[in-house]
Amino acid sequence: MQCIGNDIIALNAIDIPRTNTPRFYTKILAESEQQLYHSQFSAMPFHYFVWLLWSIKESAYKCLQKQQPDLLFSPVGTVITGLSAPSLPILNFPELLEGRGFDNDTFKSVITFQSQKLYARSVIYGDKLIYTVASVNPDFADVSWGIKYIEQADPESQSTAVRSLLLNRLQVELSGSELEVQKHSSGYPFVTTGQQELAVSLSHHENWVGYAYNSPSL
């Protein structure tokens, strides 16, 4: 099964004073990443940097978990060894955004976990959200993804909304196949398309839901 992971952070839900305390951020950032902030990213509010890196690490973990179902999430052990920022910030976000591949002008990162290397693309939409997709493949051209704002933020509404968003997209892409989202016993989701299993990644935080998958070759 192909490896993909995504993560979404609702920026209105984060505790900024707590994020800025060493007790908090040292549980997410490695020493080298703290240095990276001061040397290259200090123009960005620190809490944005912390949660950007969290979303990259969480996405990488979700990706690796598909290959290693018993893997534990180790934020400090999942190290961002390369990070570049877009030249222009994105100020606003529509209620729904879906795409395939990423604009060249996004956050690009390289992640190292033990001996494995992963790649991620992230976007910060103004003061609304951070969205990341991670993969073992540096080419994101065939990665399909989507983000939507939902009115209700309870777990059932999030779960229903993200599945519906994903399946609507896939049904168009796979022209009417019978599709169902299932979960592996270790928790990662996949979609059955006839005889095949397609790895997907689902995410939600407060009023935002997101999905990502590698578009199946037709």
Place this chain on the structure above:
Amino acid sequence: MNRTEILDELKKILAPYTLDKEQLDGINEDTDLIKDLKINSANLVDIIIDAEEKYNVEIDYDDAEKMIKVGSCIDVISERMSA
């Protein structure tokens, strides 16, 4: 503090982050923080810090990554308290 006492206190720490309040009433050592209590992973560090403050211990990231189920949280807290 025995494991039951730690569990009772842990329940109070988890409460503000738990989106499935009914599950919280019936938690046991097998309860999974994310799958059962629907705690968003973005709150896991908050829970670790709240536990550090509550029990006056320091939980490093090697211990933190084990805190997936209520039972493993109690293991880490009781080990740190007796360290």
